[in-house]
Amino acid sequence: MTQNMTLKRSLTRVLLALSLSGFLFISNQSFGQEAAADTAAVASQGGIPTDAASISEGESLFKANCTTCHRVHQKLVGPALEDVYNRAPSIEWIKNFIWNSSKVIASGDDYAVSLYDEYNKTQMTAFPTFKEEEIMSLLAYIQDETNKGPATASTTTTPGGGEGGAGGESIPAGYLNAIMVGLIIVLILIFVVLVLITTILRRYLNQRGDLDEDDKKIVNPAFDFDKFIKSKPVIFLTVFLFTAIAFKVVINQLYAVGVQKGYAPKQPIAFSHKIHAGDYQIDCQYCHTGVRKSKSANIPSLNICMNCHSQVKTSSPQIQKLTAAYENNDPIEWVRIHNLPDLAYFNHSQHVEVGEIECQTCHGPIEEMEVVRQHSLLTMGWCIDCHRKTEVNAKGNEYYDNLLELHEEESKDAMTVEDIGGLECSKCHY
Ligand code: HEC
Ligand code: HEC
Ligand code: HEC
Numbered sequence: 001m002t003q004n005m006t007l008k009r010s011l012t013r014v015l016l017a018l019s020l021s022g023f024l025f026i027s028n029q030s031f032g033q034e035a036a037a038d039t040a041a042v043a044s045q046g047g048i049p050t051d052a053a054s055i056s057e058g059e060s061l062f063k064a065n066c067t068t069c070h071r072v073h074q075k076l077v078g079p080a081l082e083d084v085y086n087r088a089p090s091i092e093w094i095k096n097f098i099w100n101s102s103k104v105i106a107s108g109d110d111y112a113v114s115l116y117d118e119y120n121k122t123q124m125t126a127f128p129t130f131k132e133e134e135i136m137s138l139l140a141y142i143q144d145e146t147n148k149g150p151a152t153a154s155t156t157t158t159p160g161g162g163e164g165g166a167g168g169e170s171i172p173a174g175y176l177n178a179i180m181v182g183l184i185i186v187l188i189l190i191f192v193v194l195v196l197i198t199t200i201l202r203r204y205l206n207q208r209g210d211l212d213e214d215d216k217k218i219v220n221p222a223f224d225f226d227k228f229i230k231s232k233p234v235i236f237l238t239v240f241l242f243t244a245i246a247f248k249v250v251i252n253q254l255y256a257v258g259v260q261k262g263y264a265p266k267q268p269i270a271f272s273h274k275i276h277a278g279d280y281q282i283d284c285q286y287c288h289t290g291v292r293k294s295k296s297a298n299i300p301s302l303n304i305c306m307n308c309h310s311q312v313k314t315s316s317p318q319i320q321k322l323t324a325a326y327e328n329n330d331p332i333e334w335v336r337i338h339n340l341p342d343l344a345y346f347n348h349s350q351h352v353e354v355g356e357i358e359c360q361t362c363h364g365p366i367e368e369m370e371v372v373r374q375h376s377l378l379t380m381g382w383c384i385d386c387h388r389k390t391e392v393n394a395k396g397n398e399y400y401d402n403l404l405e406l407h408e409e410e411s412k413d414a415m416t417v418e419d420i421g422g423l424e425c426s427k428c429h430y
């Protein structure tokens with residue numbers, strides 16, 4: 001009799017332990033993916049200035065000219081530039097390469113040629129007008145950033161996979177799902193084995209003639225299969241597994257699809273904002289050229305794509321389709337996603353340039369989308385609602401100074417778009 005009790009108790013414990021470790025495991029994979037960025041201490045290199053003025057001049061030059069293709073700690077279209085002053089043949093070499101890289105490559109320089117091949121023969125822009133001091137301040141900035149190490153928030157992983165990167169690698173989602181499924185199969189197997197063991201034990205005990213009535217009562221009901229299914233540990237385990245899976249699915253959905261589901265048609269070319277605006281951090285404006293200056297944001301023409309794709313990833317069938325369309329002067333028929341009816345007037349530059357509203361406020365996290373989807377409702381109510389709530393950005397804008405003065409005489413609240421006429425029918429309707 002005591003044997004049975006201990007058996008039952010240890011069974012409960014095994015199940016509890018299993019569920020607990022399962023829970024820890026799942027919470028780990030959902031939240032424990034941050035990689036610790038290890039900072040590499042690098043000594044200052046002779047000749048490169050270290051004063052704040054040079055560094056900040058270098059920073060603005062870098063941001064204006066280089067960020068389309070380079071980051072300091074991350075490989076983009078071109079290499080990560082951290083530590084480049086130590087790896088390139090010399091500072092002179094770097095100057096020549098920035099002035100005119102194709103000349104250096106054409107001269108047969110080993111380092112330049114192998115770099116050029118490694119980057120799929122992508123031509124770096126030439127900067128013949130840079131002065132030597134300007135290049136030195138660029139290097140000052142790069143050195144400063146190198147010494148600082150990568151930013152702590154390592155949300156952007158190294159794309160292309162070519163370079164190891166400084167942070168630890170996170171496990172791809174596919175593996176995590178496989179591990180989840182594996183875990184569930186193991187749990188089911190354990191369950192089946194336990195049922196088998198109890199059945200065999202019961203049969204064995206029943207066959208033994210030396211059990212008294214009390215023992216028999218305990219043996220049979222205790223191992224009754226129905227009871228087992230209804231027993232607390234089993235119910236607990238089932239409920240636990242169910243919630244764990246539901247929880248994981250919900251988390252995945254929230255991250256992958258966004259809370260609001262919108263129109264997301266398939267496009268003729270599988271263009272991904274996640275790759276371009278996310279991984280490679282290409283500025284929205286680089287492609288949507290009108291967004292700060294005009295009513296319409298513009299969908300980029302193929303010229304813009306070919307700036308990079310005449311060199312980048314030319315072996316991909318998608319890019320070959322792109323190149324063929326470009327060569328035949330055949331525009332790509334992108335399916336339009338956001339579309340107000342003709343009766344309404346919406347102006348991008350008014351909102352983005354004057355109002356300083358982020359694209360993401362209206363379009364959602366575009367830089368995470370493989371396929372663009374409509375994030376906001378785009379109804380009249382949506383426009384009006386924001387105009388009621390949003391303060392006009394009147395600082396440093398002469399045009400609004402008078403209005404702001406008038407407004408402050410009348411009311412103590414902040415000046416919203418409503419106050420400058422943003423609810424007038426004629427502002428939005430022709
Ligand atoms: C159009 C893209 C592009 C732009 C813009 C660009 N680069 Fe590059 N850069 C590259 C590519 C690609 C390489 C790799 C070599 C090659 O393919 O020619 C490279 C290589 C380099 C190298 C050598 C890296 C190494 O690992 O030795 C340096 C230094 C460099 N670039 C600096 C700059 C600086 C500074 C700027 C801005 C003033 C800049 N680049 C702008 C694409 C670009
Ligand atoms: C490399 C070029 C490129 C960059 C960079 C880029 N886009 Fe786009 N964008 C496109 C192309 C091409 C389309 C049309 C195909 C599609 O919808 O995916 C598009 C479509 C869109 C649309 C939907 C247009 C419609 O039909 O209603 C929005 C919104 C948008 N982009 C916003 C952004 C934002 C915000 C950013 C910056 C975070 C950005 N884009 C960066 C090329 C680019
Ligand atoms: C500033 C450079 C740049 C511009 C401009 C650019 N791309 Fe890209 N594109 C890239 C890079 C880098 C990749 C990633 C290549 C890789 O995976 O190695 C890429 C990948 C792609 C891919 C995926 C290819 C594949 O099979 O993996 C497609 C499709 C694509 N781009 C289409 C476009 C279109 C369409 C445009 C114009 C609207 C455009 N790109 C403009 C740099 C650019």
Ligand code: HEC
Binds near residue numbers: 284288340362378
């Ligand atoms: C205040 C909200 C808002 C902001 C901010 C905003 N957009 Fe839009 N966007 C819209 C609306 C509304 C449309 C639909 C316009 C239409 O149909 O006339 C649209 C349409 C687009 C389109 C489709 C082509 C077009 O011009 O109609 C692109 C591309 C686009 N937006 C990109 C951007 C980018 C890039 C940014 C940031 C620089 C941005 N938008 C900021 C509301 C916004």
Ligand code: HEC
Binds near residue numbers: 344345361362378422
């Ligand atoms: C995220 C908030 C937001 C949304 C959504 C929004 N707007 Fe605006 N809108 C603003 C702001 C802020 C301004 C003021 C910009 C400025 O400083 O002039 C503005 C200004 C305007 C103006 C000029 C008003 C004036 O008196 O000069 C028009 C017209 C306009 N919006 C139309 C629209 C339409 C149409 C929509 C919906 C399709 C819309 N807006 C959606 C924030 C928004």
Ligand code: HEC
Binds near residue numbers: 340384426427428429
């Ligand atoms: C901030 C911009 C804005 C203002 C101000 C505004 N509207 Fe609209 N209105 C829109 C947009 C955007 C649409 C189209 C989207 C929709 O149908 O909801 C629209 C649609 C409409 C429609 C057509 C609705 C339908 O179902 O087709 C009518 C009618 C209308 N507005 C009347 C008015 C009147 C009257 C006023 C003034 C009291 C006004 N609107 C002020 C932005 C505005």
